[in-house]
Amino acid sequence: MATDTTTESGFGTVSRTKGIVFEYLTLASSVAGILALSVLLGYVFWDAFGMESAEIAWYGAFALLVVVPVLAFVAYTQRNPVAGEAALELFSTTMGGILGGLGTVTILEVVTGADIWFGYFVTVVAPLCALYLYGRSQPNASWVGLAMLGFLVLGPPIGTALLPITTTIVALIGGPFVYLFTLTIPGALVLRYVVEDYLELGDGDLTAGVMVAVALLAVPLVDRLPLVSRSVWAIFLTTLFAPLAVVVWKNLADRERRAGFAGPGVFAAGIGVLLVVTDRTALNGPTPWFDWQYVTTSPSRFADQAGLYPAIIGSVGIIVLVALITMLLGVGAAVFLEEYAPDSGLGGAVARFIRINISNLAGVPSVVYGLLGLAVFVNLANLGVGTVITAAFTLSLLILPIVIISAREAIRAVPDSLRQASYGMGATRWQTIRNVVLPRAIPGILTGTILALGRAIGETAPLIMIGVATTAFSPPEGIFSKTSAMPMQIFAWSSFPSQEFQHGVVAAGVVTLLVVLLTMNSIAILLRNKFEQEEL
Amino acid sequence: MTQDTQRLSDSISRRTFIAATGAASAAAVAGCSEGQGSGEATGTGNLSGDISITGSSTVYPLANAVAEEFQNMHSDVNITVQSTGSGGGFENFFCPGDSDINNASRPMKDSEQQNCSSNGITAHEITVATDALTVVINNNNDWATEMTVDEISQIWGPEAGSGQSWSDINSSWPDEEIERFGAAETSGTFDYFTEVINGEEGAHTQAYEPTENDRTIVQGVQGSDYAIGYFGFSYYYNNPDAVTAVAVDDGNGPVEPTLETASSGEYTPLSRPLFTYPAMSALAKEHIAEFCRYFVEQSANEELVAQQVGYVPRTSSQKDAALESLNSAIEEANSN
Amino acid sequence: MSNTTDLTGDRGFQDIRESMYTVVFFLCAAVSVITTAGIIVALILPTITFLGEVPMSEFFLGTQFSPAIQPTVFGVLPLAFGTLLITFGAAMVAIPIGTLTALYLSEYASESRRAVLKPLLEILAGVPTVVYGYFALVYVTPLLDAIPGLELGTFNALSASLVMGIMIIPMVSSISEDSMNAVPDSVRNAAYGLGATKYDVSVGVVVPSALSGIASSFILALSRAIGETMIVVVAAGQTARFPETTSGLLNSFFVSTQTMTSAMVQLGTSDLAGGTTAYRALFAIGLTLFVMTLVLNLVSDAIAARFREDYD
Numbered sequence A: 001m002a003t004d005t006t007t008e009s010g011f012g013t014v015s016r017t018k019g020i021v022f023e024y025l026t027l028a029s030s031v032a033g034i035l036a037l038s039v040l041l042g043y044v045f046w047d048a049f050g051m052e053s054a055e056i057a058w059y060g061a062f063a064l065l066v067v068v069p070v071l072a073f074v075a076y077t078q079r080n081p082v083a084g085e086a087a088l089e090l091f092s093t094t095m096g097g098i099l100g101g102l103g104t105v106t107i108l109e110v111v112t113g114a115d116i117w118f119g120y121f122v123t124v125v126a127p128l129c130a131l132y133l134y135g136r137s138q139p140n141a142s143w144v145g146l147a148m149l150g151f152l153v154l155g156p157p158i159g160t161a162l163l164p165i166t167t168t169i170v171a172l173i174g175g176p177f178v179y180l181f182t183l184t185i186p187g188a189l190v191l192r193y194v195v196e197d198y199l200e201l202g203d204g205d206l207t208a209g210v211m212v213a214v215a216l217l218a219v220p221l222v223d224r225l226p227l228v229s230r231s232v233w234a235i236f237l238t239t240l241f242a243p244l245a246v247v248v249w250k251n252l253a254d255r256e257r258r259a260g261f262a263g264p265g266v267f268a269a270g271i272g273v274l275l276v277v278t279d280r281t282a283l284n285g286p287t288p289w290f291d292w293q294y295v296t297t298s299p300s301r302f303a304d305q306a307g308l309y310p311a312i313i314g315s316v317g318i319i320v321l322v323a324l325i326t327m328l329l330g331v332g333a334a335v336f337l338e339e340y341a342p343d344s345g346l347g348g349a350v351a352r353f354i355r356i357n358i359s360n361l362a363g364v365p366s367v368v369y370g371l372l373g374l375a376v377f378v379n380l381a382n383l384g385v386g387t388v389i390t391a392a393f394t395l396s397l398l399i400l401p402i403v404i405i406s407a408r409e410a411i412r413a414v415p416d417s418l419r420q421a422s423y424g425m426g427a428t429r430w431q432t433i434r435n436v437v438l439p440r441a442i443p444g445i446l447t448g449t450i451l452a453l454g455r456a457i458g459e460t461a462p463l464i465m466i467g468v469a470t471t472a473f474s475p476p477e478g479i480f481s482k483t484s485a486m487p488m489q490i491f492a493w494s495s496f497p498s499q500e501f502q503h504g505v506v507a508a509g510v511v512t513l514l515v516v517l518l519t520m521n522s523i524a525i526l527l528r529n530k531f532e533q534e535e536l
Numbered sequence B: 001m002t003q004d005t006q007r008l009s010d011s012i013s014r015r016t017f018i019a020a021t022g023a024a025s026a027a028a029v030a031g032c033s034e035g036q037g038s039g040e041a042t043g044t045g046n047l048s049g050d051i052s053i054t055g056s057s058t059v060y061p062l063a064n065a066v067a068e069e070f071q072n073m074h075s076d077v078n079i080t081v082q083s084t085g086s087g088g089g090f091e092n093f094f095c096p097g098d099s100d101i102n103n104a105s106r107p108m109k110d111s112e113q114q115n116c117s118s119n120g121i122t123a124h125e126i127t128v129a130t131d132a133l134t135v136v137i138n139n140n141n142d143w144a145t146e147m148t149v150d151e152i153s154q155i156w157g158p159e160a161g162s163g164q165s166w167s168d169i170n171s172s173w174p175d176e177e178i179e180r181f182g183a184a185e186t187s188g189t190f191d192y193f194t195e196v197i198n199g200e201e202g203a204h205t206q207a208y209e210p211t212e213n214d215r216t217i218v219q220g221v222q223g224s225d226y227a228i229g230y231f232g233f234s235y236y237y238n239n240p241d242a243v244t245a246v247a248v249d250d251g252n253g254p255v256e257p258t259l260e261t262a263s264s265g266e267y268t269p270l271s272r273p274l275f276t277y278p279a280m281s282a283l284a285k286e287h288i289a290e291f292c293r294y295f296v297e298q299s300a301n302e303e304l305v306a307q308q309v310g311y312v313p314r315t316s317s318q319k320d321a322a323l324e325s326l327n328s329a330i331e332e333a334n335s336n
Numbered sequence C: 001m002s003n004t005t006d007l008t009g010d011r012g013f014q015d016i017r018e019s020m021y022t023v024v025f026f027l028c029a030a031v032s033v034i035t036t037a038g039i040i041v042a043l044i045l046p047t048i049t050f051l052g053e054v055p056m057s058e059f060f061l062g063t064q065f066s067p068a069i070q071p072t073v074f075g076v077l078p079l080a081f082g083t084l085l086i087t088f089g090a091a092m093v094a095i096p097i098g099t100l101t102a103l104y105l106s107e108y109a110s111e112s113r114r115a116v117l118k119p120l121l122e123i124l125a126g127v128p129t130v131v132y133g134y135f136a137l138v139y140v141t142p143l144l145d146a147i148p149g150l151e152l153g154t155f156n157a158l159s160a161s162l163v164m165g166i167m168i169i170p171m172v173s174s175i176s177e178d179s180m181n182a183v184p185d186s187v188r189n190a191a192y193g194l195g196a197t198k199y200d201v202s203v204g205v206v207v208p209s210a211l212s213g214i215a216s217s218f219i220l221a222l223s224r225a226i227g228e229t230m231i232v233v234v235a236a237g238q239t240a241r242f243p244e245t246t247s248g249l250l251n252s253f254f255v256s257t258q259t260m261t262s263a264m265v266q267l268g269t270s271d272l273a274g275g276t277t278a279y280r281a282l283f284a285i286g287l288t289l290f291v292m293t294l295v296l297n298l299v300s301d302a303i304a305a306r307f308r309e310d311y312d
Helices: A002-048 A054-079 A081-112 A114-137 A142-161 A163-173 A175-196 A204-215 A220-226 A230-253 A255-281 A290-297 A308-340 A345-361 A368-380 A388-412 A414-422 A431-456 A461-465 A485-492 A497-536 B003-009 B014-036 B062-071 B086-094 B110-118 B149-156 B187-199 B214-223 B233-237 B257-265 B286-298 B302-309 B316-335 C011-053 C057-061 C076-107 C111-126 C129-145 C159-182 C184-195 C198-209 C211-227 C230-235 C251-252 C260-269 C279-309
Strands: B049-055 B076-081 B101-105 B124-130 B134-139 B146-147 B180-184 B209-211 B227-231 B247-249 B273-279
Touching: A002 A497, A002 C111, A002 C129, A002 C159, A002 C198, A054 A081, A054 A255, A054 A368, A054 B101, A081 A114, A081 A175, A081 A230, A081 A255, A081 A497, A114 A163, A114 A175, A142 A163, A163 A175, A163 B076, A163 B124, A163 B227, A175 A204, A175 A230, A204 A220, A204 A230, A220 A230, A230 A255, A230 B247, A290 A308, A290 A461, A290 A497, A308 A345, A308 A388, A308 A431, A308 A497, A308 B003, A308 C251, A345 A388, A345 C011, A345 C279, A368 A461, A368 C011, A368 C211, A368 C260, A368 C279, A388 A431, A388 A461, A388 C011, A414 A431, A431 A485, A431 A497, A431 C011, A461 A485, A461 B316, A461 C260, A485 C129, A485 C230, A497 C111, A497 C129, B049 B062, B049 B227, B049 B286, B062 B076, B062 B101, B062 B286, B076 B286, B086 B101, B086 B110, B101 B286, B110 B233, B124 B286, B124 B316, B134 B214, B134 B233, B134 B286, B134 C279, B146 B302, B149 B180, B149 B187, B149 B247, B180 B214, B187 B227, B187 B257, B209 B214, B214 B227, B214 B233, B227 C011, B227 C184, B247 C211, B257 C111, B273 B286, B286 B302, B286 B316, B286 C279, C076 C159, C076 C198, C076 C211, C076 C251, C076 C260, C111 C159, C129 C159, C159 C211, C159 C230, C198 C211, C211 C279, C230 C260, C260 C279
Parallel strands: B049 B076, B049 B101, B146 B247, B180 B209, B180 B227
Antiparallel strands: B101 B273, B124 B273, B134 B227
8 A cells, every 4th residue: 555655656746747847848938939039139239239349347337227227117017017008108109209200201201292292181181081070970971981982082183183283382381381281280189189088188279289389489499400390390290299298198197107107217317327427438338330320321332331211211101101002901801801791692602712812812922922013013004113102012912911811800809799789770881880890990900000011111022023222322202213121221231241231230220120110019019908908 | 548548549449440441431432533533523413313223233332332422422313223133134124214224244135235226225335344253262272373264164164073173174183072162153253254264154064052142152162172163353352361363374374363464454264344334315314424424434443443342443544435435425315 | 671760861872882882892802812813823924934945844853953054954843942941940940849839828828928928929920031031141150150060051051940940930839829729628627637637638638639720830830931031042042952862961951052932032133134934934933832832821721620610
């Protein structure tokens, strides 16, 4: 008996050890890939920021002033997740605002110009927004959606026809005023709604008034700043400063979220003190490749003068177009498949075929999409080799399956009971979609689209096939202008043999690309968190 | 005190140092162009328009460097440079009218001229530099520092197989297997090398390590005493100590590849001219005409062509002749 | 349904409106079908011309790919070998790690750890492939080369397949985890009831039950690896090789290799003139690649459909 027990417990120990070993093996596997990537990212950031030239004392200061406080904050957010969320909100609003402002400046100032923008704003954008708002306030108006469709189809040709007139108007009133009317004032109206109705922070009219006043009163100050034109000010006020002010206001108003300021606060303060210390003492700091000069100058054969500016603008321009195209087509296709497609009969077979087709398209290698773009957009439609529009269409087709799949998931997540309730009240299918399904699905759709756009912005192989320029010295000047793109420039540089390029310029390019991706992903995560909270 | 000076000199970081030298050489280039310019190439900062350059990957670094300098002077001109290969550039971009200028590492073929003229496009030929293909061996190789074209052809010809040893070429050479590192077969270097050494484009041994990167060839050759490789002049020019260049005997005694022997035409048969082809219709546009003039000016700039890019510059008289021919082509383009 | 009282307008107008929306949305969905048709046509037309110039037996059975060395040979086998070699290497990394990760996430991890690990794993698939290629060329190859006894070329299959393996870990882990989660708890509890340990349940019960989903995730990840371009273009080199003997197989990892995708990029950007046989080879390779990935995706879908049926 006694021996039996020993043997049993012996087996037990063995199998328990095996179980524990196995559990740790699975845990190690889960972090293995992440660790490997972190090491590689560590290398590339090390190179991009030229860390090797810094001396040990500098690292000490860096650890003390930046790393320790930030890690402490991260540890704190484990106990107080609300603060972490507030910090993420501040971070993504700032970065997203910068990125959005850059995208808007690219599209409006560099690519189209204020006159063309004004023309299409008057004939397409403004009517669509006005109709949408009218439709929201009058759910019974049955013609609104159709009218929106009409403006979407007829607006562009009308806008094109009226271009001479709108150009004259813009020449009279000037670019900055165009942005004041088309961006700042609508932005102020959105602000009024957000402050007063959505977040219930305070007086919306006053806030909107303050925003317009700031836009006007800051002009003398803006004029003194080099590099910042009045137009750029109007754009960045709308995309960055106003949203950031609201987010700051909102988080300040909430006692629990106030702690969230500590994260960005200690980070900025740490960097600031570090910069001052490095500057004032004889401490040798790093010599970054990734700096202001790098993101604002053109490529060069001299490593120290090389910059990514034309490629950044090219990529941003392409991605904005891709976002517009895939949002429209992706949501449309998803709505058809989830809401309209019949389950049985011929229509059901067609829908099933489309579904299978989409899931298979998602698996087609990206280089093959390049050949498609070459055949269809370059040779057949004659949109030009390596132009912004060719690249945008090709990348749109590439990510469309991913956008459709995530949009379908978002639409499917809307509870059927809501649809039934809407139908029960006599709403038609379209009214149900517009008033019930889409408003609830939009955050999910946006999250999926942004993640897919992240894939598009890093794609290289299709761009090679459609002949996107390896090197462009100035940013594209229109959608039919030849362009470069960040991954293309990184690819071209990666074959330069010199160490300065391999470990400096390319590393800085990789970091630029990753920063853009990180921003996009953090916005997506923020949206998803918000979405999930509202679901609960 | 001494420590302070030490610190100071330390703090002139890698980047500032490169920046200083880079700026100096850029200034030197600008200085040269003004010194040599006929007066037309400089002073017009108000040019604007797009220039799309395609073509040979061999000429790409040179065109890129010239474009960069031109862009610095004329910020409103928007230049894109794309490395498409000589033939691919003519076929897919230049002849359909999608690019203004196509670079080529060989003269434009008759078939390409016909293809272009059927689209109403004619090209003006400009020689912009000379490339000297360099055959390299390991620094420990003391037997093959001079080779005849025939010997090189035996090593690289279509009949040469794996297992061939140095003694098979010349009985006084060691009985060790030859390791070959050459250009990828889709490159212009490969085309030219096979044509002049083996007498036919594409005639080449299969038993070699093809690569598109000069650094890999150097690494390969450095790695074995019995290795041989070939590539464009630029890498050897910038790293002359890494490997040994073979002096090539084309019947007139062995000639080493240098700037002098290549531009004087002594280094045969492995030196080849590099071209750029602007479309006549493009030359009618002022900013493109100006760019081409600038390109010709720079083709004799030793600082830019040789030291920065690594090709053999044109002589001053060759440059003047090219400029004259270009100017008459521009005139013709404008009169049409 | 249709006899619900309608208060919003007259019926005829509304019917027109509703059917117009149906048409518009259908057109959006139809874009994907047009895309597929476009891909097939764009690939097949040049391929037909190509196969008129190069016999099909040479293309599919030729063990040599030399589009410019006279006489030219267009055998796709060396390229397919390169692709399989690198895919195999990537699978060796991603399949064990991905499967164990899925087991950890579905069987062992606490809810809060899952919440941290899953988005981190997704990042692995989100890094642009040109960046992975750069990592492989500039950091991984020198690191591996420093290992004594390992002679690596500047361009080699090993580092390309290692980073590719890291990239596809989340593809294996997320689908495998979904299928493991789909195994009902009743099955687990039955096993526990018989005295099984957690290890026994994970390996002996959950994995076999989720096998079809796990297999489908493997196939999907392999399909992604086969079509991956930039990692191999930047880091793996451009030498098409076909091993004559099986003994040299391991050695193939240490030298430069050309895959189908990198051959396409090389042909598309090379000195070869457009309109030549070599240029059309690009489309023939593209079509072969398209068919390979399509078949793998369909197989993966079919297997996945089976596992969904198992417990629904």
